[in-house]
Amino acid sequence: MTEPIAVDTGRLRLIGRELSxxxxxxxxxxxxxxxxxxxxxxxxxxxxEGSDVAAGMAACLTAVTEEVRRAAVExxxxxxxxxxxxxxxxxxxxxxxxxxxxxxxxxxxxxxxHTDPSRxxx
Numbered sequence: 001m002t003e004p005i006a007v008d009t010g011r012l013r014l015i016g017r018e019l020s021x022x023x024x025x026x027x028x029x030x031x032x033x034x035x036x037x038x039x040x041x042x043x044x045x046x047x048x049e050g051s052d053v054a055a056g057m058a059a060c061l062t063a064v065t066e067e068v069r070r071a072a073v074e075x076x077x078x079x080x081x082x083x084x085x086x087x088x089x090x091x092x093x094x095x096x097x098x099x100x101x102x103x104x105x106x107x108x109x110x111x112x113x114h115t116d117p118s119r120x121x122x
Contacts, residue, residue, distance in 0.1 A: 016081070017079065020083075024076070027075065034061065034064060041054050041055075
């Protein structure tokens with residue numbers, strides 16, 4: 001038989017909320033600042049074909065901004081999943097307790113066989 005798994009649902013919920021909160025506090029402001037940056041066009045881009053530094057920087061900035069946004073979304077989803085997991089564990093525990101109570105109640109109504117000491121084989 002496997003050992004029961006004990007889950008500290010309060011701590012799991014706390015970690016999930018903290019992860020979501022920290023993501024909002026740290027990554028979203030970074031994303032916002034990156035998203036507001038504008039790189040001016042390179043005035044020499046037309047004279048030197050293939051060396052548009054501004055366009056290259058703008059492409060890199062866009063890529064980094066998108067990665068920060070995706071990371072923030074994934075971390076918030078992870079935090080939300082941890083909170084939902086804690087809720088799922090709590091619901092499972094409640095259901096297990098309910099089923100256990102039902103079984104105990106049903107068994108309490110069933111007569112126990114061979115409780116008459118005169119029928120015991122010694």
